[in-house]
Amino acid sequence: MTNCTVCSLSGEHPGISVDATGLCNLCRLDIAGDLLVNFRYTSAVFDEFQRAPRDPAARYDCLFMYSGGKDSTYMLDKFVNEYGKRVLAYTFDVPFESAHAADNIRLARERIAADFVLDADDENIKKVMREVFNRPAPAKPGSYLDEKLPCASCRTFFVLRAVLHAHRGGIKYIAMCADPQQILTMESNVREIVRGFYQRFGDRLTDEVFRGELEQLLFAEDDELPRIVFPFIAMRHDYDPDAIVAELKAKGLYESSPMETHCTLFPLLNYYAFKHWDCMFYKLNAASHARAVRRNGTGTERSTFSIRFPQVLDITGIEERLRKVTLEIAAGQGDRAEQLREVTAIFRDLDADEDAARFVAESFVAMPEVAADVGIRLP
Ligand SMILES: [Zn+2]
Known part of the structure; x- marks a missing residue:
C-alpha cells in the first residue's frame, strides 16, 4: 500500500x-x-442573486436553510438586516442531531x-439512513468522499x-450556509441533486420517501427550478469562526455550546468509514491539516464537531486506536469502561476539552x- 508522502492519505482511499x-x-x-470551476459557477449565481431586483409578485426573495448553528445564524442576520432580503427561514429537524x-x-x-418554518420527516430520513448503512459493501475503488456517504x-x-x-x-x-470547504464539493444544480439521489437510491425508494413529488423536478423547466446560492462564497478569504461567534454574542443571537453540531450518528459514521474504506471519518480533514502544516508551518484545518487537529499529531496512530475501539464496540465486544477511557483519551489527543471528549466517548459506547433505534445492522 502506498501513502502520500505529504498528507499520508492512502492510495486506496476513495478518489x-x-x-x-x-x-x-x-x-x-x-x-x-x-473544484475551481464549481467555485466560479457558485460565485456567479450568488452575484446574480445579490443583484436581482425585488419581484413584487413573490412573497420571499429566498428560502434560507437555517440550522441554528453559528454560520447560518450569522448569515440569516446579514440577509435580513444588511442585504434587505425577504427571507423564509427553513429548518429541517434532523432527528440525529442534538437539540442545542x-x-x-x-x-x-x-x-x-423573517418568517420561520420547521420541517421534519423522521420516518423517511431514517429509512434513507438504514438503506445507506445496511446495503452491501460499495464497489471499489470508489470515488472522492465515499467514506462520508451516510453524512452526505x-x-x-x-x-x-x-x-x-x-x-x-x-x-x-x-441559500445554504456550507462552509468554504464544503462548497467545493457540493452539487449546486438542483436537477443534478435530484438525479444523483435517484441514481444512488433507485426509483422505488426515492418515490417512496418523497411521495412521488420529486419526479416533477426532473421534468420541470429550468426557470421553474430554484437555484442554490452559497453566501459564504463571498467571504471565502476571511471566514473566521471565532469572529462570527463574537459578533453573534454581541447581538444577543447566540448561546454557544461546544458540541453544537453533534450528531448522534457520529460513532456510526466512523464505523461506516472503517468498515468499508478502512479509514476514520475525519481522514480527509486530517490529511488536509497535514498538508497545510507542510505548506505553511501552521494548521488551519478546523472541522465541524469543534475538533481542531493539534499542530503535531500522530494521525496514523490515532486512526489505528480509533479503528480498534470503534470496531470492537460495533461488534458488541470488550469492556465498556475501558472503551469509555480509550475514546476519551483519543478525542483529548484531538484537542477536544475534557467535557467534549467525554461526551463523544459516551456517544461511542x-x-x-x-x-438499533434507527434499524442499522451491526456485525
Ligand atoms: Zn497527499
Missing part, C-alpha cells in the same frame, strides 16, 4: 491516487482544477424579521425537502443502542 513520486492527487491539486441549536433558533425568531445522504435528503418546499411556494433561490 485518491498516489503517483510514482509519492504525491497524491489532492497534494498535486488535480481535483482543485475541477433550539436556543439559537428561539433567539433568532425573537430578533430577526442525510444532508441531500433534507436539501431536497427544502427544494420541494421552495418549488411549491414559487421561491426562486435557496452508545453506538449499538443508536443503531
Whole structure:
C-alpha cells in the first residue's frame, strides 16, 4: 500500500491516487482544477442573486436553510438586516442531531424579521439512513468522499425537502450556509441533486420517501427550478469562526455550546468509514491539516464537531486506536469502561476539552443502542 508522502492519505482511499513520486492527487491539486470551476459557477449565481431586483409578485426573495448553528445564524442576520432580503427561514429537524441549536433558533425568531418554518420527516430520513448503512459493501475503488456517504445522504435528503418546499411556494433561490470547504464539493444544480439521489437510491425508494413529488423536478423547466446560492462564497478569504461567534454574542443571537453540531450518528459514521474504506471519518480533514502544516508551518484545518487537529499529531496512530475501539464496540465486544477511557483519551489527543471528549466517548459506547433505534445492522 502506498501513502502520500505529504498528507499520508492512502492510495486506496476513495478518489485518491498516489503517483510514482509519492504525491497524491489532492497534494498535486488535480481535483482543485475541477473544484475551481464549481467555485466560479457558485460565485456567479450568488452575484446574480445579490443583484436581482425585488419581484413584487413573490412573497420571499429566498428560502434560507437555517440550522441554528453559528454560520447560518450569522448569515440569516446579514440577509435580513444588511442585504434587505425577504427571507423564509427553513429548518429541517434532523432527528440525529442534538437539540442545542433550539436556543439559537428561539433567539433568532425573537430578533430577526423573517418568517420561520420547521420541517421534519423522521420516518423517511431514517429509512434513507438504514438503506445507506445496511446495503452491501460499495464497489471499489470508489470515488472522492465515499467514506462520508451516510453524512452526505442525510444532508441531500433534507436539501431536497427544502427544494420541494421552495418549488411549491414559487421561491426562486435557496441559500445554504456550507462552509468554504464544503462548497467545493457540493452539487449546486438542483436537477443534478435530484438525479444523483435517484441514481444512488433507485426509483422505488426515492418515490417512496418523497411521495412521488420529486419526479416533477426532473421534468420541470429550468426557470421553474430554484437555484442554490452559497453566501459564504463571498467571504471565502476571511471566514473566521471565532469572529462570527463574537459578533453573534454581541447581538444577543447566540448561546454557544461546544458540541453544537453533534450528531448522534457520529460513532456510526466512523464505523461506516472503517468498515468499508478502512479509514476514520475525519481522514480527509486530517490529511488536509497535514498538508497545510507542510505548506505553511501552521494548521488551519478546523472541522465541524469543534475538533481542531493539534499542530503535531500522530494521525496514523490515532486512526489505528480509533479503528480498534470503534470496531470492537460495533461488534458488541470488550469492556465498556475501558472503551469509555480509550475514546476519551483519543478525542483529548484531538484537542477536544475534557467535557467534549467525554461526551463523544459516551456517544461511542452508545453506538449499538443508536443503531438499533434507527434499524442499522451491526456485525
Ligand atoms: Zn497527499
